[in-house]
Amino acid sequence: MDENGPLRKPFSYQLTGMVHITKQNPEPWYREGLRFECIRCGRCCRSQGIVWVSPEECSAIADFLGVSQDVLIRDYLLECEHGFVLRDHLDMSCVMLQGDRCIIYPARPHQCRSYPFWAEILESRDAWLSEASRCPGINRGRLWSFRDIRERMLK
Template sequence: MKKEGFSYTFDSSACASCGGRCCTGESGYIYVNKSEIEDISNFLNINTKDFVKKYLYREGFKYSIKERKVGDSYECIFYDATTNGCRVYEARPIQCRTFPFWDYFKTRIDELQLECPGVILGSDDD
């Protein structure tokens, strides 16, 4: 997979063996907007207010998906270690859908490669 403006490509087949590094590790924010909240609530077949209460927390003026602490690490509350997958994959937020093509990583490719084994530098497949 390739995205204009990025100096790397992404091989999604690496997801099968990486152990969910993009869903685990250091604590961070997984922001969701109103439509994403509604989409995930619908996907889980629960009331939006109940979803917000159970799975989100406020960070300033935004909502972020909760994480759980596992040993010395954190993981998204929707990450399922037994399947190495996302329990809301079909309704996952845009932040998750666009990984690893975040502007943040344009100048931090070394950091990205540590997190994501699917990143391939210098593809000439134009």
């Protein structure tokens, strides 16, 4: 975590974290569930970090934007050793953020869909509350059960 919030981690990290949480602590601190409702404010898209995009997600995003995968890769993604990541603007916000809105919200990557249920945010109540100071959707809206949270992380 940095002063701007948790670094966006690759999905494999989230899975590893979830396995660690459930094996090490079958009764996590959030066993009664957590409240979260995305209000589409875009704050989670403005922190330093990396959003990994799978080949399937590349295809879905390109289709949603109505562009070829070549155009998607050229204009919106960076290729790295382990695949593709979304580019950031100079201010570190996600390239898919325009104003306060994600332009690919219905087709956004799993990593974005699973926020705020990331291993580093669920690590402790303090980490959750720290993230809540940045995300106005945390601790409001729908009550997500432990099972809901686990399923959202693993989808």
